[in-house]
Amino acid sequence: MLKEFRTFVARGNVLDLAVGVIIGAAFGTITKSLTDDIIMPVIGYIFGGFDFSSYFIKLGPIPATYKGSPDSYSALKAAGVPLFGYGQFVSVVINFVILAFIVFLLVKFVNRAIATVHQEQKTGDVTPAADPPEIALLREIRDELRAGKTLSE
Known part of the structure; x- marks a missing residue:
């Protein structure tokens, strides 16, 4: 069983998947920052201070020991107040839509590049390598033998 597992892990697909997951997680944090730090503040500025994260409904009482703002979603959540955020x-x-669109563009670009490579291979844009002189000589001999000529002629 250990040998099977080692063979499974050593295959390229598993390693590619691991790299993809790591890069995807890092890409997710970049997209989150793009949404939280760039897009949402611009939307807020356009709509006059509109901040999505400040919209929530309290589902339970605020603890008596709570000293923070009753309008801060993150502070209330940290205090354990049940919230409908x-x-x-x-x-x-919005973060997901941005990430999905970027991944769509990336896949579209890769598919187009792969299609271009396949098309070049089909049309023969790749020039074949020249035959070595020995192969050319052997082909000449073959062609003459097929023509019915003998070596004495």
């Missing part, structure tokens, strides 16, 4: 959900959905 629909604004945060909107931010996550």
Whole structure:
């Protein structure tokens, strides 16, 4: 069983998948920053201070020991107050749409590049390598033998 597992892990697909997951996680943090730090503030500026993360509904009481702002989603959440954070959900959905669109563009670009390579191979844009002189000589001999000539002629 250990040998099978080692063979499974040593295959290229598993390693490619691991690299893809790591790069995907890093790409996700970049997209989150793009959404939170660039796109959402611009949307907020355009709509006059509109901030999705500040939209939530309190589902339970605020603890008596809580000293923070009653309008801070992150502070209330950290204090353990049950919240219905629909604004945060909107931010996550926007983040997903941006990430999905970027991945779509990336896949489209790669597919186009692969199609171009296949098309070049089909049309014969790649010039074949020249035959070595020995092969050319052997072909000449073969062609003469097929023509019915003998070596004495």
